[in-house]
Structures are given as C-alpha cells and as structure tokens.
Amino acid sequence: MIPVTDRLAIEEDEISISFIRAGGPGGQNVNKVSSAAQLRFDARHSPSLPERVRERLERIAGTKLTKDGVIVITANRFRTQEANRRDAVDRLVEMIAAAAHQPKFRVPTKPSRAAKAKRVETKVKRGSVKKLRSRRPSSED
Numbered sequence: 001m002i003p004v005t006d007r008l009a010i011e012e013d014e015i016s017i018s019f020i021r022a023g024g025p026g027g028q029n030v031n032k033v034s035s036a037a038q039l040r041f042d043a044r045h046s047p048s049l050p051e052r053v054r055e056r057l058e059r060i061a062g063t064k065l066t067k068d069g070v071i072v073i074t075a076n077r078f079r080t081q082e083a084n085r086r087d088a089v090d091r092l093v094e095m096i097a098a099a100a101h102q103p104k105f106r107v108p109t110k111p112s113r114a115a116k117a118k119r120v121e122t123k124v125k126r127g128s129v130k131k132l133r134s135r136r137p138s139s140e141d
Helices: 027-031 051-064 081-100 113-134
Strands: 015-020 036-042 070-075
Touching (some): 051 070
Antiparallel strands (some): 015 036, 036 070
C-alpha cells in the first residue's frame, strides 16, 4: 500500500515501473545504464480511486495522461534507479493528493446597499477634493 492521504491509498501492484535510458550529462555511462524510471498508473480503471478523485486526477494529469487513461511519469532527475523510482512514485502521490483535495464551494455574494452607498459617498468626496484643487484662485485673493 502506498499512502496518499489519511483516507486514500493505492496498491503497489496498480503501478508498473520500467527503467529506460536517460539523456543528459553522464558521459559514456549514460549510453550503457538504464537509470531513468518510467511509471505507469491506470487511473481510469483503478479500484482504489473514488470517481470524483479520478475525474479531477485526469484533469490535473494533462499531457501525462494517455488516451487510455494511463498516467505516464518519467523521472530522470537522479543518477540511480532507486532514487528515480522514489521520485516517480512521489510525483504520482502528489498528483493524486492534489486531486483528492476538494476545493471549497464559493457562494457568490453581492455588496449590500450600505456598502454601495458608502462607495458612492467616498467617490463624491474624492471628486470634490479634486475639483477644489483644480480651481484657479479668484482675483479677490
């Protein structure tokens, strides 16, 4: 079991990890060693995910989601297989945790009559101050 939140966990057999060759720095060793981890998680058919989490996860995954509903994460940040494997699993857990977080429902409100009156009153005051500044001194002054 891989814990995601206090109420949600996914089974380890739901993810498959294969190792591929990573690009980037490393000299000749990079051509011989398959250290990058490629994680695959079938989000669409996962029994561990509730329907609402699955829908949000598919939206969050974006380009990492295939047409079949499989999330593919490639981790090649580190030089060892184990570190890249942990990184890929951590990124998947982060993504699922973000999908599991239910956003607060916002109730749109309108300003009260008193708030509207106060706003207009301050605008009128500010306008009168500016009008007073722009007046030219009269010849009597």
